[in-house]
Amino acid sequence: MAASSADDAELRRACAAAIGGAGSRQDIVLAIRVAKGRGILEKLGGRVAKPRVLALTAAQNSSKGQRPKAFLHVLKYSSGGVVEPAKLYKLKHLAKVEVISNDPTGCTFILGFDNLRSQSVAPPQWTMRNIDDRNRLLLCILNMCREMLGRLPKFVGIDIVEMALWAKENTPAVINQVNTQDGPAASVMTQRDLKVTVEKDLVSQAEEEDMEALLGTYVMGVGEAEAFSERLKRELLALEAANVHALLESEPVIKEVLRGLEAASVCVDDMDEWLRIFNVKLRHMREDIESIESRNNQLEMQSVNNKALIDELDKLLERLRIPSEFAASLTGGSFDEARMLKNVEACEWLAGAICSLEVPNLDPCYAHMRAVKEKRAELEKLKKTFVRRASEFLRNYFSSLVDFMISDKSYFSQRGQLKRPDHADLRYKCRTYARLLQHLKSLDKNCLGPLRKAYCHSLNLLLRREAREFANELRASTKASRNPTFWLEASTGSSQTANSTDTSTVSEAYSKMLTIFIPLLVDESSFFAHFMCFEVPAFVPPGAPTNGTKSESDGNDANDDDLSLMDFDGNNVKSSNNSGELGTLNEALQDLLDGIQEDFYAVVDWAYKIDPLRCISMHGITERYLSGQKADAAGFVRKLLDDLESKISMQFGKFVDEACHQIEKNERNIRQMGVLSYIPRFATLATRMEQYIQGQSRELIDQAYTKLVSTMFATLEKIAQSDPKYADIVLLENYAAFQNSLYDLANVVPMLAKFYHQASEAYEQACTRHINIIIYMQFERLFQFARKIEDLMYTITPEEIPFxxxxxxMDLRKVLKSSLSGIDKSINAMYRKLQKNLTSDELLPSLWDKCKKEFLEKYESFVQLVAKVYPNESIPSVTEMRQILASL
Known part of the structure; x- marks a missing residue:
C-alpha cells in the first residue's frame, strides 16, 4: 500500500497542537489530509480544491460510567502553512455517509450531520488521494460510532463487504479509543480487528463455517441443480414426518401440562378478585389524599394571592396619590419665570399620571375599578384647570409683549434712519414658556389652536407696523429721477430716450426690502412652527444663512434645545413630517403674516412709477430669492414671493402694452415715408432692457420682445399698405433700419436674432418686388415678348413659334429695336427711378447692384429663348449688356 498521510507523525503532532490550543484535552485517533471541493469534477472544471485535514478525536467525559465523546475536526492551513482549526463536528450527529456517484474514482464522499442549522445548503464534499485513504477513514469512523456511540450511520454508495475484504488485505495499525474504568486510553488495533467488526454486522463466524460445511458436502455442477433440489425436498418431508411423530408420542405429557394450567387459572382468578378489592380500596384512599392535597393547595394559593394582591394594591395606591406640591402648582401656582421649572415638573407628573392610568400601562382588570375611575376624573379636572389657567396667561403675555414693543417708537424706522427689525428679545422671552407649550400640547392638543391664533394676531400687528415704517422710510430716503414711460411715441424727441437717468437706486431699495424682511419672515415662520409645537422639519438648517444673508436670530436658532420636547425618560422627542400638521401650519402662517404683502406691493408700484424698466431688475431679484426658498413649510414666504413676481410681471406687461399702443398710434398718422420713429427707439429700449436683465431668466424679456416686435412689424405692414405705390419702399427702408439698429444685440440675444432674420427675409422680398417693378417699367415689351414665348413652349415646338x-x-426685330435702341437712356432712367423714392441714400448702392443683377438674369433668359426659337437672329449678347451696365 502507498504511503498515507494518516501515518504522518508530524501531521498528527501539528493537529494535536492545534486542537490542544483550543483548551480541551483530546486524543487523536486518526489524522489524514483531504481536499474540500468536488474531487475530480473540480479538476475538470479548472478550479483548485482547498486542502484540509480531517482529525478524529476521542474525549472521555468527566463523569465515570459514561461513554467517551467522539469528534471530527476540520483543520485548514493558514497563510504561513500552519494548521489551525476551522470547524468541529460531533460524531453523534453523523447521520449519513454517502460516496458521490458522479466521481468515477470513488474518492469523493459527503458526511451528513443532522444538526446543521441550514439544511438547504449542501454539505461539503471531501476528496481523498486514493481508495485506500478513503476506506481507512470511513472504517475508523464506522468503528468509533459502533464502540463509542452504540449506533452506525447510514452508508450510501459503499459496499461494506468490499470494505471488509479490503480490511482483510490491508492491516496497518489504527489508533482506537478504549473505554476503561480509569478513563479513555489509546490502543492499537489492526485492520483484521476492523474486518471482524464489520463482518459481525453481516454474518457471524460460526454461521459462515456452517454454510461452508454444508456447501462442501455437495459437489454441484451446472447439470445437478435439479437433482440437488429434489434431494432437499425429500429431506424436508422426512423431517416434517419425524416432527409429527414426536408430537403424537408426547400426548400424555401435554395432558398433564393442561391440568396444571387449569389449576393455575383458578388461582389466577382468585388473585384477580383480591386485586379488584384492593384496587377499590386504594382508589378511595387516593381520592381522599387528592381531596386533602387540593384543599391544602387552595389555601396555599390563596395565601400567595392575598400577598400579591396587597402588593398590587400598594402600587396602585401609589399611582393614585397626588403629591401636594404638584397639586398646588396645577391649581393655583404662579406662571412667573422663577416658577416655570416647578410648573414644568408638575406638567410632566400630571401627563405621566394620566398615562399610567390608561391601558396598556395599567392592567385592564383595574381599568373599571371605582377608585381608578374617580382618580382619573380628578386628574382630568386638574388637567383642564391647569390648561385653562396657562392658556389665559399665555394669551395675555403675548399681547402685552407686542403692545410694549409697538408703543416704543425706537423699535421702528424713523425719518432719516432705517431700522432693521430685531426680535431677539421677543423670542428670548417667548422661549421661557416653550417647554410649557410642549407640555400643554401633550395634555390637550385642542388648547393650542386659540394660543396660536392669539400669537399670530399679536405678532401680525408688530410685523405689519415694522414693514410699513420700513417701506415708507425706504422710499423717502431713495432719490431717483422719474424716467419717461412714452419710450416709443412718435412725437417724442430722440434726446429724451437717449439721456435716460440712472434709476439703479430703485432696484437697490427693493432688494434691501427683500434682504431685510424675507429672512425675517422665514425665521419668524420657523420660530413659530417650533415654538407652537408643529411636528414639521426645520425650514432652515441650523446655522445656515438665508439667501446669502445672516439670519435675523443671530444665534437664537429656531432649533434651540429649549424648544425640544423631552419624554419622561429625558430623551428628545423627534418630530415627524405630518402633512396634516403642515397644512395647519400654513393656515396659521397666513394669519401670522397676512397683510405684510401690501407694503411690498407699494414698493413695487413706487419703483414702476419711477422707471418701468426696473421691473426687469426687480423680477430677477425676486426670482433669486424664490429659488432659495425650498422649505415646504415656509408656504406663506413662497406665496409672497410668487405674488411679488406676478405683480412685477403684470406691471411690466402693462408697460409693454402701453408701448405697443404707442406703436399702433403711428398707423393713424398721415402718409409716412422713410424710417418710422419707433424703429430706432426700439433698439435703444432693447439695449437698456438688456442692461437690466443681469443674468436672470430671459422669459420675461423674451415675451416683451415678441409682443413689441410683432406689433412693430404688423403696424409697419399696415402703414405700407395704406399707399400701395410706395409700399415696398417703406418696407425695405424700415426693415433695413431695424437690422442696422439691432445688429449688435442680435449677435448676443437669441430672440432678437430670430426677429433680425425675419426682418432680413422681409427686406429681401420687398427689394425683389420693387426692383421688378422698375425693370418692367423700362423693358415691358421685351420681357412680355419673352413671356409669350415661354407660355407657347409648353404646347408647341420652338420651330413652330415664329409662325x-x-x-x-419681324415682330422680334421690332421689339428689339424699340427696347434696346437707346439702352443707355433706359438704364439711366431705371437708376433715377430707383433713386427718386428712396429717403436713405445708404441703401441706393446695394439696391442698384441688386437691380443690375436681376436685369442681367432676366436678359440672359431672353437671349437663351431667342437662341432656341430664332437661331439665325442676332441680338446683343449677355457679355455686351454686362459691359454696358458696368460703364454706366
Whole structure:
C-alpha cells in the first residue's frame, strides 16, 4: 500500500497542537489530509480544491460510567502553512455517509450531520488521494460510532463487504479509543480487528463455517441443480414426518401440562378478585389524599394571592396619590419665570399620571375599578384647570409683549434712519414658556389652536407696523429721477430716450426690502412652527444663512434645545413630517403674516412709477430669492414671493402694452415715408432692457420682445399698405433700419436674432418686388415678348413659334429695336427711378447692384429663348449688356 498521510507523525503532532490550543484535552485517533471541493469534477472544471485535514478525536467525559465523546475536526492551513482549526463536528450527529456517484474514482464522499442549522445548503464534499485513504477513514469512523456511540450511520454508495475484504488485505495499525474504568486510553488495533467488526454486522463466524460445511458436502455442477433440489425436498418431508411423530408420542405429557394450567387459572382468578378489592380500596384512599392535597393547595394559593394582591394594591395606591406640591402648582401656582421649572415638573407628573392610568400601562382588570375611575376624573379636572389657567396667561403675555414693543417708537424706522427689525428679545422671552407649550400640547392638543391664533394676531400687528415704517422710510430716503414711460411715441424727441437717468437706486431699495424682511419672515415662520409645537422639519438648517444673508436670530436658532420636547425618560422627542400638521401650519402662517404683502406691493408700484424698466431688475431679484426658498413649510414666504413676481410681471406687461399702443398710434398718422420713429427707439429700449436683465431668466424679456416686435412689424405692414405705390419702399427702408439698429444685440440675444432674420427675409422680398417693378417699367415689351414665348413652349415646338401671330421674326426685330435702341437712356432712367423714392441714400448702392443683377438674369433668359426659337437672329449678347451696365 502507498504511503498515507494518516501515518504522518508530524501531521498528527501539528493537529494535536492545534486542537490542544483550543483548551480541551483530546486524543487523536486518526489524522489524514483531504481536499474540500468536488474531487475530480473540480479538476475538470479548472478550479483548485482547498486542502484540509480531517482529525478524529476521542474525549472521555468527566463523569465515570459514561461513554467517551467522539469528534471530527476540520483543520485548514493558514497563510504561513500552519494548521489551525476551522470547524468541529460531533460524531453523534453523523447521520449519513454517502460516496458521490458522479466521481468515477470513488474518492469523493459527503458526511451528513443532522444538526446543521441550514439544511438547504449542501454539505461539503471531501476528496481523498486514493481508495485506500478513503476506506481507512470511513472504517475508523464506522468503528468509533459502533464502540463509542452504540449506533452506525447510514452508508450510501459503499459496499461494506468490499470494505471488509479490503480490511482483510490491508492491516496497518489504527489508533482506537478504549473505554476503561480509569478513563479513555489509546490502543492499537489492526485492520483484521476492523474486518471482524464489520463482518459481525453481516454474518457471524460460526454461521459462515456452517454454510461452508454444508456447501462442501455437495459437489454441484451446472447439470445437478435439479437433482440437488429434489434431494432437499425429500429431506424436508422426512423431517416434517419425524416432527409429527414426536408430537403424537408426547400426548400424555401435554395432558398433564393442561391440568396444571387449569389449576393455575383458578388461582389466577382468585388473585384477580383480591386485586379488584384492593384496587377499590386504594382508589378511595387516593381520592381522599387528592381531596386533602387540593384543599391544602387552595389555601396555599390563596395565601400567595392575598400577598400579591396587597402588593398590587400598594402600587396602585401609589399611582393614585397626588403629591401636594404638584397639586398646588396645577391649581393655583404662579406662571412667573422663577416658577416655570416647578410648573414644568408638575406638567410632566400630571401627563405621566394620566398615562399610567390608561391601558396598556395599567392592567385592564383595574381599568373599571371605582377608585381608578374617580382618580382619573380628578386628574382630568386638574388637567383642564391647569390648561385653562396657562392658556389665559399665555394669551395675555403675548399681547402685552407686542403692545410694549409697538408703543416704543425706537423699535421702528424713523425719518432719516432705517431700522432693521430685531426680535431677539421677543423670542428670548417667548422661549421661557416653550417647554410649557410642549407640555400643554401633550395634555390637550385642542388648547393650542386659540394660543396660536392669539400669537399670530399679536405678532401680525408688530410685523405689519415694522414693514410699513420700513417701506415708507425706504422710499423717502431713495432719490431717483422719474424716467419717461412714452419710450416709443412718435412725437417724442430722440434726446429724451437717449439721456435716460440712472434709476439703479430703485432696484437697490427693493432688494434691501427683500434682504431685510424675507429672512425675517422665514425665521419668524420657523420660530413659530417650533415654538407652537408643529411636528414639521426645520425650514432652515441650523446655522445656515438665508439667501446669502445672516439670519435675523443671530444665534437664537429656531432649533434651540429649549424648544425640544423631552419624554419622561429625558430623551428628545423627534418630530415627524405630518402633512396634516403642515397644512395647519400654513393656515396659521397666513394669519401670522397676512397683510405684510401690501407694503411690498407699494414698493413695487413706487419703483414702476419711477422707471418701468426696473421691473426687469426687480423680477430677477425676486426670482433669486424664490429659488432659495425650498422649505415646504415656509408656504406663506413662497406665496409672497410668487405674488411679488406676478405683480412685477403684470406691471411690466402693462408697460409693454402701453408701448405697443404707442406703436399702433403711428398707423393713424398721415402718409409716412422713410424710417418710422419707433424703429430706432426700439433698439435703444432693447439695449437698456438688456442692461437690466443681469443674468436672470430671459422669459420675461423674451415675451416683451415678441409682443413689441410683432406689433412693430404688423403696424409697419399696415402703414405700407395704406399707399400701395410706395409700399415696398417703406418696407425695405424700415426693415433695413431695424437690422442696422439691432445688429449688435442680435449677435448676443437669441430672440432678437430670430426677429433680425425675419426682418432680413422681409427686406429681401420687398427689394425683389420693387426692383421688378422698375425693370418692367423700362423693358415691358421685351420681357412680355419673352413671356409669350415661354407660355407657347409648353404646347408647341420652338420651330413652330415664329409662325404664330405676333411672334414672327419681324415682330422680334421690332421689339428689339424699340427696347434696346437707346439702352443707355433706359438704364439711366431705371437708376433715377430707383433713386427718386428712396429717403436713405445708404441703401441706393446695394439696391442698384441688386437691380443690375436681376436685369442681367432676366436678359440672359431672353437671349437663351431667342437662341432656341430664332437661331439665325442676332441680338446683343449677355457679355455686351454686362459691359454696358458696368460703364454706366
Amino acid at each position: 404664330q401671330l405676333g411672334l414672327s421674326k
